[in-house]
Amino acid sequence: MESTIPDPHTELPTPPPAADRAGRIEAHGIDHIPDAERHGRPRDLFAVWAAPNVSYLNLVVGGTLVLIGLDLWQSLAVIAAGNLLWAGVGLLAVSGPAAGAPSEVIMRAMFGVRGNRVNIAVTGWLVSVCYLALNWAAASLAAFGLAERAGITPGTPLKVLVIVLIAAATLAISVYGHATIVRLYGPFTLVLTAVFLLLTGYLLTGGHTDWHYRPADPLHGTALVAALAGGTALIASAPLSYSTSADFSRYLPRTAPPCAVAGWTALGAFVPSVLFTALGSLAATTLDMTDPQSALTAVLPGWLRPLFLLAIVLSAVANNAMTAYSSGLALQAVGLRIRRSRSVALDGALGVALTLYALLVSDFLDTVNNMLELMVALTGPVMAVYATDILWRRNRYRGPDLTDETPASPYWYFHGVNRAGAAALVLGTAAATLCLSTRLFTGWAAAALGGTDLSLPAGMLTAAATYWLLMPRHRTA
Numbered sequence: 001m002e003s004t005i006p007d008p009h010t011e012l013p014t015p016p017p018a019a020d021r022a023g024r025i026e027a028h029g030i031d032h033i034p035d036a037e038r039h040g041r042p043r044d045l046f047a048v049w050a051a052p053n054v055s056y057l058n059l060v061v062g063g064t065l066v067l068i069g070l071d072l073w074q075s076l077a078v079i080a081a082g083n084l085l086w087a088g089v090g091l092l093a094v095s096g097p098a099a100g101a102p103s104e105v106i107m108r109a110m111f112g113v114r115g116n117r118v119n120i121a122v123t124g125w126l127v128s129v130c131y132l133a134l135n136w137a138a139a140s141l142a143a144f145g146l147a148e149r150a151g152i153t154p155g156t157p158l159k160v161l162v163i164v165l166i167a168a169a170t171l172a173i174s175v176y177g178h179a180t181i182v183r184l185y186g187p188f189t190l191v192l193t194a195v196f197l198l199l200t201g202y203l204l205t206g207g208h209t210d211w212h213y214r215p216a217d218p219l220h221g222t223a224l225v226a227a228l229a230g231g232t233a234l235i236a237s238a239p240l241s242y243s244t245s246a247d248f249s250r251y252l253p254r255t256a257p258p259c260a261v262a263g264w265t266a267l268g269a270f271v272p273s274v275l276f277t278a279l280g281s282l283a284a285t286t287l288d289m290t291d292p293q294s295a296l297t298a299v300l301p302g303w304l305r306p307l308f309l310l311a312i313v314l315s316a317v318a319n320n321a322m323t324a325y326s327s328g329l330a331l332q333a334v335g336l337r338i339r340r341s342r343s344v345a346l347d348g349a350l351g352v353a354l355t356l357y358a359l360l361v362s363d364f365l366d367t368v369n370n371m372l373e374l375m376v377a378l379t380g381p382v383m384a385v386y387a388t389d390i391l392w393r394r395n396r397y398r399g400p401d402l403t404d405e406t407p408a409s410p411y412w413y414f415h416g417v418n419r420a421g422a423a424a425l426v427l428g429t430a431a432a433t434l435c436l437s438t439r440l441f442t443g444w445a446a447a448a449l450g451g452t453d454l455s456l457p458a459g460m461l462t463a464a465a466t467y468w469l470l471m472p473r474h475r476t477a
Helices: 044-053 056-067 072-083 086-093 095-099 113-149 156-176 178-205 221-240 258-284 292-298 304-334 340-360 364-393 419-434 444-448 455-474
Strands: none
Touching: 044 178, 044 258, 044 304, 056 072, 056 113, 056 221, 056 258, 056 292, 056 304, 072 221, 072 258, 086 095, 086 221, 086 258, 086 364, 095 258, 113 156, 113 292, 113 304, 113 340, 113 364, 113 419, 156 178, 156 304, 156 340, 178 258, 178 304, 221 258, 221 364, 221 455, 258 292, 292 304, 304 340, 364 419, 364 455, 419 444, 419 455
């Protein structure tokens, strides 16, 4: 009988093991994923990253670019430039299959076992909890709108109940974990894309887009440069917040092509981010985007309004399920010895508290802008160090070594701290802070440049250069 030998280069789907199966609570946390339990294909990552980025928050940010004084084509250029940072998210994702570990553990190679706990607590866990609040706030506002359309005026008790229910739906997906996220996000992507494309059609064909839009008082000189730089940093804050992309690629087989892993991750996030952030800018050419939800629902036909509001809720759930999943891993990596499901629940409780603050105490749009502007000074240097380490090591990581938290670990370095990574992060953050220009804070360098915010390139380039220069001292690792 003639035997058939499979082509090793053929990309075949592998069934998920019992430890990671849709509909079952994921067994793994920050521990190493053995080769026998690896499964999936790189292209599965496209929907995982597309669903959370078909997002109402993108519309809000796109509208903000016009509100700060940019014309339409300047806004579109900024959107394209800022979203190029998704390539960095794709690069970071290749470390997942190599190590069989989440980003929160892989970064021990950069900062040391103890040093990484501090890094993850601030740039991983804290950032994730803040983003939970931002997205839940957007979803809750949409749900309040649905209640009003049903003739119910939402008072404070009902608002609190709505926020808790949206959070519960989000956390349920996060608790079930990786395989459930992969399974659900394909249908999520199709549903959300369909609704947002309908919205796009009404905006483009209903006379709600001014392709020649220019502000009444156009920006020039230093003011224009400052707005372009600040807008780019605002757009880039979204990809910079996802230095945890290996969390969703670590189950792939070790033989998964790195280019495919990076490409599907980056493409899945880049395409919807550009399209729907641009839609926010297009809408702002004729609509008052200081209240995006009211402005957009006002121009839609009656049958589409509830679908649009439901899509806002679903997109926030999709975005936050990934964020809550990573924040749960972050708590474990910080050193909290609890199950991943319980760490997700704890982060959810904190996220709900911040959401209540954002909606009942603070102005939502101001909260979004202030949060995203300040994040760049922290998250940019982290991504730069991570990407530099992948290139420096040529993506060679050993998962079992990374999970060793004892002084015998090759990633213990000096008393548990990799001084190269710590120095790179401190200097990168300092450089970014000096160049930061926001409504809350303006650094010395930014003030000297007339308010031009160069925190993004200053922080990332300083961190990458420092790490590259100092790491050769640690070749034994």
